[in-house]
Amino acid sequence: MKLTLNEIAELVGGTVEGNSSKLIRSIGTLNSANSSQISYAVSEKYKDSLLNSNAGAIIINRSLIKFCQSDFILVNDVYLAYSILTHKFKATQNIENFKYGFQLNYKNSNVAASSLIGQNVKVGNNSTISANCVIEDNVTIGDNSLIEPNVIIQKGCHIGNDCVISPGAIIGSEGFGNARNADKKWSAIAHLGNVLIGNNVSIGANTTIDRGTISDTEIHDGVKIDNLIHIAHNVIIGEDTAIAAKTGIAGTTTIGKRCMIGGAVGIVGHLKITDDVVINATSTVNRDITKPGVYTGFVPLMVHSEWKKVGIWLTKLDKIATFMKIKLKNIR
Numbered sequence: 001m002k003l004t005l006n007e008i009a010e011l012v013g014g015t016v017e018g019n020s021s022k023l024i025r026s027i028g029t030l031n032s033a034n035s036s037q038i039s040y041a042v043s044e045k046y047k048d049s050l051l052n053s054n055a056g057a058i059i060i061n062r063s064l065i066k067f068c069q070s071d072f073i074l075v076n077d078v079y080l081a082y083s084i085l086t087h088k089f090k091a092t093q094n095i096e097n098f099k100y101g102f103q104l105n106y107k108n109s110n111v112a113a114s115s116l117i118g119q120n121v122k123v124g125n126n127s128t129i130s131a132n133c134v135i136e137d138n139v140t141i142g143d144n145s146l147i148e149p150n151v152i153i154q155k156g157c158h159i160g161n162d163c164v165i166s167p168g169a170i171i172g173s174e175g176f177g178n179a180r181n182a183d184k185k186w187s188a189i190a191h192l193g194n195v196l197i198g199n200n201v202s203i204g205a206n207t208t209i210d211r212g213t214i215s216d217t218e219i220h221d222g223v224k225i226d227n228l229i230h231i232a233h234n235v236i237i238g239e240d241t242a243i244a245a246k247t248g249i250a251g252t253t254t255i256g257k258r259c260m261i262g263g264a265v266g267i268v269g270h271l272k273i274t275d276d277v278v279i280n281a282t283s284t285v286n287r288d289i290t291k292p293g294v295y296t297g298f299v300p301l302m303v304h305s306e307w308k309k310v311g312i313w314l315t316k317l318d319k320i321a322t323f324m325k326i327k328l329k330n331i332r
Helices: 005-012 044-052 062-067 078-086 304-315 317-323
Strands: 015-017 037-040 057-060 071-074 170-173 178-180 186-188 195-197 208-210 217-219 277-279 293-295
Touching (some): 005 015, 005 071, 005 078, 037 078, 057 078, 195 208, 208 217, 304 317
Parallel strands (some): 037 057
Antiparallel strands (some): 015 071, 178 186
């Protein structure tokens, strides 16, 4: 897909400042985009990236003009414009590309007759694709990996060597991202990245790992993921981390190496968790964790303004006890 800046501006309801005939071939992040890509920025939080971006063009609002060094498209709602544009660059799976396993000849691997395999799929030596799997176009599966029954691996994803993906898992599903328009209706964001899974990774039954929005979702070597876990777009999980069942990790969160995350933990988006962290079961993580250690957190549901007050008091209980000369026994 190639679009001129003028065509993009018409699509998203913006105006071009610069070369309106410039061709754009894809979308990139501010930090990674090249001269044939377009990016976007929503606030002054990204001003440094704006100033240093190599993107061919950037979608911005009026407050960011002074930071933009390239051609740009000026819009009122940057995120909504971006959501509309993503669908123009989204590749869809052509069902006519599929062949059944019995129609293919992977000499050094085992592909079940009932599985559907797309075009340009690479399967390594001594790997197995079990019954009723769907492997879409341009997927790569390494050596000695086992894809168990009813797994779906969507287009462009990479599975490393010595991996086990358990029944019902979905790798590369569309992430959950939406922008609201002026009528308070949702505009879905098409996710253009992939999922990259390293070597010696285990993924449990009915776990879902979403593809990235622009860059990729990454599961690094040695990670162990239990059943019924959701990993959202652009999450990065470091080497040898283990995650127990029913945990949910929201988008663009980075988890370090050798972490252990208990069952039913909820981790909100855009956080960073350092290496060697243990998070106990049912905890809610809503801030960065910058020091190794064992963490537990649970607060009952309440009106948000009240919750903020409770949070302040809870963090000051030791000081209150000292002030009131109360001994907090048996707490370590």
